[in-house]
Amino acid sequence: MIRFGIIGYGKMGQTRHQAVLRNGTGEVVAIHGFPGDPVPEALAVASPEAILHDPSIDAVHVCTVNAFNKDLTIAALKAGKHVFCEKPPAFNAAEMREVRAVEARAGRVLMYGFNHRHHGAAVRMKEIVEGGEFGRVLWMRGRYGKSVDENYLSTWRADPVLAGGGILIDQGIHMLDLFLHLGGDFDEVQAMVSHLYWNTPGIEDNVFAQFRNSRTGCVASLHSTMIQWRHLFALEVFMERGYMVLNGLKTGSGTYGAEQLVVARNRSVAPAATWEQESSQTWDADESWDREALAFAGWIRTGRPGPAAGDSLGALRVMELIDRIYATERHTAPRLYKRLNAEADQLEGV
Known part of the structure; x- marks a missing residue:
């Protein structure tokens, strides 16, 4: 026990x-x-x-x-x-x-x-990738967004000293982890970090980022936002001989809709796949915590x-991508994040 x-x-x-x-x-x-x-x-x-x-x-x-x-x-x-x-x-x-x-x-x-790795659809997606039937992953596209109101600004998540950043480190980090979990590592990063609506220093409300593995050519695109207005989760994974499209995420709140995974095999004659050739599976319960x-x-x-x-190696890889996203954004003052991290280090023990 x-x-x-x-x-x-x-x-x-x-x-x-x-x-x-x-x-x-x-x-x-x-x-x-x-x-x-x-x-x-x-x-x-x-x-x-x-x-x-x-x-x-x-x-x-x-x-x-x-x-x-x-x-x-x-x-x-x-x-x-x-x-x-x-x-x-x-x-x-x-x-x-x-x-x-x-x-x-x-x-x-x-x-x-x-x-998110433990959601039923993500478990199935990993099985398909590992099974090799559809070949290697060519590209991925992830969109993950939620809506917040003024009350959010009074929570610790809107305090950069406590949170360490905004929507990327809060929610987008899950999509980055799924990219790495399903598609391997990335060594090239391009990003734009924005404060489009809430204008809270050190707490970005939008991130647009692209990644590429220069060895395999695999590319991934991320949009992470807290001004989605209607909660959204969508992940597409396209491989050499097929594709997987996940829309929705089964959660306790139900705000991300049904967790539905569509899978189809590619065909040799264009159009490569039709709607009728897709198979669909929906998860009605969130068993990820269990x-x-x-x-x-x-x-x-x-x-x-x-x-x-x-594991900790996967966590390190995620944080390396987050570092590069923040560092490549010319509108984000690196000195700000350096100062905020220094202040967090000085916090007294809990």
Whole structure:
């Protein structure tokens, strides 16, 4: 029986707790919450240290604001705990390399919450890519957007010191991870980062980015936005002998619509494929949280990560792309992000 501690009991802390309970992957024995978190009284502890220094706790879920992810992950690893940390893993690739150095010495499982890999449609897409029937991935196009209102500006996500950035590091990071998960790495990046509507310094509301692997030629295009006005998730993957088009994402709120995956084989005579030749599958339930909980527990028990487990190398690759997106945008002052990261480093421990 794996004994879990949870640091942070907002939406994600509660989600992880419920997944452990549903799947019987272990027992949550201690929770440290922040002001306003509805921590069950019987499990409440006064500080993160109460969890980190408890020798009976095997694994820790880090479910805090972005600014604390790196430091708490490092502290937990040094304390001998297995760690599951929500995204983003850090504010930049340099911080992620710090984490990996500690991980290498700790010899413990470190998994990151790139939850979208575990959605039913994404699992199926990975199986198709790995199966090789449709050949190699040629190009991908991802659009991921949500709508926010003025209330968003009063949350920690609109504070660059706590969040580390805007819609890219908040939500677009999931699409970047799926690009890497399905299509391999990228060494060329072009990007435009915009403040089209909300005009909040350090919190971009739109990112337009393109990526290319110069060795394979695979290209990917991303639009990440918080002024979509109607929530949207769409991912297209085109291969040598077929394609996959995912529209919608099954979530608890239902705001991204049905999770529908269309798959078709290419034909040799144009038009290569017709609507009638497509097959469609829809997922009516979101089982991603359960899959993720089982993957973390399985990795701890066996010492081997599953095919969709978000490891630290994948997290580093994502952060390297995010660094390059922010760095290539001429309208974003690099000094601003450098200062914000420095301020986050100076935050006192939780």
